[in-house]
Amino acid sequence: MLKIGLIGCGKAGQAVASALQGEPDLALRWIARRTKPRDLDECCPAGLPVVGLDQIDLADWLDEHPVDALIDFSGPDAVHLYGEEVRRRRLILVTAISAYSEADLAYIRSLGESARVMSSPNITLGINFLILAARLLREIAPHADIAILEEHFRDKPEISGTARKIAESLDLEDASITSLRLGGIVGHHEVVFGFPYQTVRLSHDSIRREAFGTGAAFAVRELAKQVGPGYFSFEDLLMQRMRTQWLQA
Numbered sequence: 001m002l003k004i005g006l007i008g009c010g011k012a013g014q015a016v017a018s019a020l021q022g023e024p025d026l027a028l029r030w031i032a033r034r035t036k037p038r039d040l041d042e043c044c045p046a047g048l049p050v051v052g053l054d055q056i057d058l059a060d061w062l063d064e065h066p067v068d069a070l071i072d073f074s075g076p077d078a079v080h081l082y083g084e085e086v087r088r089r090r091l092i093l094v095t096a097i098s099a100y101s102e103a104d105l106a107y108i109r110s111l112g113e114s115a116r117v118m119s120s121p122n123i124t125l126g127i128n129f130l131i132l133a134a135r136l137l138r139e140i141a142p143h144a145d146i147a148i149l150e151e152h153f154r155d156k157p158e159i160s161g162t163a164r165k166i167a168e169s170l171d172l173e174d175a176s177i178t179s180l181r182l183g184g185i186v187g188h189h190e191v192v193f194g195f196p197y198q199t200v201r202l203s204h205d206s207i208r209r210e211a212f213g214t215g216a217a218f219a220v221r222e223l224a225k226q227v228g229p230g231y232f233s234f235e236d237l238l239m240q241r242m243r244t245q246w247l248q249a
Contacts, residue, residue, distance in 0.1 A: 001026070002025065002026050002027070002069055002175055002220060002221075003067040003069050004006045004020060004027065004029060004067055004068070004069050005030055005031075005032065005062075005067040005071070005151050006020070006032070006071050006195070007033075007053075007071065007072040007074045007078055008072060008074030009031050009033050010073070010074075010212075012209050012212055014057050014076065015208065015209030015212060016073050016207075016209070016212050016213035016216055017031060017213070018213065019116065019210040019212070019213020019217070019244055020071075020213050020216070021043050023095070023217045025221070029048075029049075029065060030048060030049045030050070030051065030067075031035070031050045031051075031062060031066055032050075032051050032052070032053050032056075033050065033051075033074070034053055034054060034078065034081075035052045035055065039147075045228040049065070051052070051080070054082050060144045062089065067091070068092060069220050070082060070086060071094045071095075071220065072095040072096065072097060073096055073097075074134050074213065075097065075099070076099045076100045076104050079107065080107065083107060083111055086114075086115050086117070087113075087114045087115060088114075090116075090225040090229065091112055092115065092116050092117075092220060092223045092224060093111060093118070094118050094123070094216050094220055095108065095118070095119045095120075096119075096120060096121070096122070096162025096212060096216065097119075098121035098122070098162065101226075107140070111231070112229055112231025113229060115229050115235075116223040116228075116229055116232070117223075117229075117230070117232065118231075118236075118237060120165075120219075120233055121161035121162050121164075121165050122161070122162035122189075122205060123212050123215035123219065123234060124204070124211045124212060124215045125211075125215050126204045126206075126211070127162055128234045128238050130181070130189065130204045131165070131169050132235060133202055134166065134169070134170060134191045135169055135170065137200065137202075138170050141193065144193045144194060144195050145193070145194035145195070146170060146172060146176065146192065146193055147176055147194075148176050148191055148192075149177075149178050149189070150163035150177060150178070150180070150187075150188065151179075151180040151181075151182060152179075152180075152182065152185055152186075152188075153182075153186065154181050154182060155181075159174065159223065160177075160179065160189070163177045163179070163188070163189060164209060166189065166191060169189075169235075186205075186206040186208065186209060187205070188203070188204070188205050188206075189203065190203040191203075215234070219234060219237060219239070222237040
């Protein structure tokens with residue numbers, strides 16, 4: 001049984017907490033936020049302690065409430081509050097933040113020198129499988145026309161970090177991305193390949209935010225299997241799992 005600490009309790013964090021509590025081999029022990037909420041019912045599943053990172057000594061908290069892994073669905077600055085404890089304690093870290101700066105990412109990669117770390121702007125299994133499939137199709141047909149469509153809820157301000165990751169994986173510029181903001185869409189990503197006489201569409205829809213929790217659980221399990229420290233992408237973990245399956249077939 002892997003013991004988990006969750007960082008962040010916004011809409012995504014609440015959904016992840018709910019999903020993790022349904023995983024029989026994982027035990028969500030506590031939730032941490034930048035600041036402790038006045039009303040714990042805003043974000044806390046019944047019975048779980050919620051703490052504010054600004055109100056505790058994290059080293060003391062981890063001594064008293066030890067975990068095997070941290071899962072971060074908060075914001076890009078939080079990693080600098082807990083990162084050294086990840087390094088010192090060699091904790092598993094799964095972070096699903098899409099707005100990291102290059103300096104943030106360099107710091108997270110440095111944690112992989114001591115701990116097992118995975119960072120991905122989108123942590124759903126489906127979207128990462130889509131990326132692998134799109135890369136394979138791009139390699140088979142390098143001259144196809146390619147466009148990326150991303151749709152999200154009305155108030156999402158920036159271009160989807162996932163769409164940017166898809167574009168980067170296919171050696172495309174951000175100009176290839178079309179963004180739509182409509183109602184309460186959780187997330188839709190589509191890669192369109194235009195061939196002579198045919199069109200191929202690879203698409204993924206996030207129906208509920210609990211899908212992020214399912215992906216985080218997969219990542220924690222796969223990181224736990226690694227024999228030593230390292231920095232991984234979700235694609236790395238997915239490819240390792242697929243290779244294992246192919247060898248067993």
